Amino acid sequence: MAALFAGIDGGQSSTIAVILDADGVVLGRGTAGPSDHVDEPAQTQRAAAACESALAAALAAARLPADTAFEAVVVGLSGYEGSWHGREPVFRAARVDYKHDAAIALAGAIRARPAAVVIAGTGSVGYGESARHEPIRVGGFGYLFGDEGSSFAIARTALAAAMRVTDRGVLTDLGAAALAFFDCLDLRALARAVALREIGRPQLASFSRVVFDAARLGDPEAAAIVEDAAAALAGLAQLVVEQLGHADMPAVPVAFVGGAMENAELRSAAARRLESATPLARVVEPAFEPAVGAALLAFDAAGVARPA
Numbered sequence: 001m002a003a004l005f006a007g008i009d010g011g012q013s014s015t016i017a018v019i020l021d022a023d024g025v026v027l028g029r030g031t032a033g034p035s036d037h038v039d040e041p042a043q044t045q046r047a048a049a050a051c052e053s054a055l056a057a058a059l060a061a062a063r064l065p066a067d068t069a070f071e072a073v074v075v076g077l078s079g080y081e082g083s084w085h086g087r088e089p090v091f092r093a094a095r096v097d098y099k100h101d102a103a104i105a106l107a108g109a110i111r112a113r114p115a116a117v118v119i120a121g122t123g124s125v126g127y128g129e130s131a132r133h134e135p136i137r138v139g140g141f142g143y144l145f146g147d148e149g150s151s152f153a154i155a156r157t158a159l160a161a162a163m164r165v166t167d168r169g170v171l172t173d174l175g176a177a178a179l180a181f182f183d184c185l186d187l188r189a190l191a192r193a194v195a196l197r198e199i200g201r202p203q204l205a206s207f208s209r210v211v212f213d214a215a216r217l218g219d220p221e222a223a224a225i226v227e228d229a230a231a232a233l234a235g236l237a238q239l240v241v242e243q244l245g246h247a248d249m250p251a252v253p254v255a256f257v258g259g260a261m262e263n264a265e266l267r268s269a270a271a272r273r274l275e276s277a278t279p280l281a282r283v284v285e286p287a288f289e290p291a292v293g294a295a296l297l298a299f300d301a302a303g304v305a306r307p308a
Contacts, residue, residue: 012201033053109286109290121258244280251279
């Protein structure tokens with residue numbers, strides 16, 4: 001069988017796998033549940049099972065046998081810091097490599113170096129690579145200490161603001177929307193459900209869509225939250241770019257990726273803020289999704305030249 005390469009984007013809300021042939025053609029794409037491993041027990045199987053399921057779905061979509069072997073599989077995992085948490089996934093592959101999800105996002109988004117990417121999904125992080133492929137990472141400190149500008153942060157900010165004013169007997173429009181969205185009787189019940197993990201981080205982060213809609217419809221509080229998120233994401237990008245670029249070189253290309261960036265208002269506001277803050281940055285559209293970036297890195301892992 002011809003050489004095959006797989007890439008997996010293991011996110012906090014979903015997992016995506018793609019299969020490429022030696023010419024770079026996408027043969028199949030599969031999805032599964034979240035690969036989030038934060039707060040999971042030491043022997044968790046959650047991330048491993050999601051990665052295996054996504055790749056199995058991609059094989060099925062490609063009409064390939066379930067026991068198909070790969071030259072290499074690269075998995076990009078949110079928050080990966082050099083060691084897998086829990087059971088590792090099992091693949092039929094000559095080589096399996098794990099990366100931080102920022103690295104696969106950049107590999108898919110921009111081919112040239114230096115370059116930078118900002119991911120804004122359930123969490124957030126800024127990442128770049130120099131002309132010599134030296135990595136730079138900023139942010140990405142997780143939902144307790146960072147993730148500024150992310151879907152989770154947008155939802156958390158909106159809910160916290162709504163909760164504070166209920167002590168004055170006021171239920172804001174966003175507060176009322178939250179009660180309907182999460183099917184809770186009041187905001188204290190919502191806070192308790194989150195604390196008890198009856199509502200998980202991906203579900204909480206999904207409330208950002210309501211905040212985006214409210215901002216688009218003219219809610220000033222929601223609009224301010226979205227603008228603050230855009231400023232935070234532009235700030236992450238600026239920190240990376242200023243470490244990569246200098247006045248004597250062309251502007252560094254920057255791509256914004258992730259689920260939150262599917263919102264046009266957030267994406268355009270972040271791009272506008274970044275380009276007005278520094279002439280060293282040039283915002284570009286990502287070429288490919290992170291899962292494809294992981295598959296391209298699988299060519300590197302196998303020692304095979306990437307397709308043009």
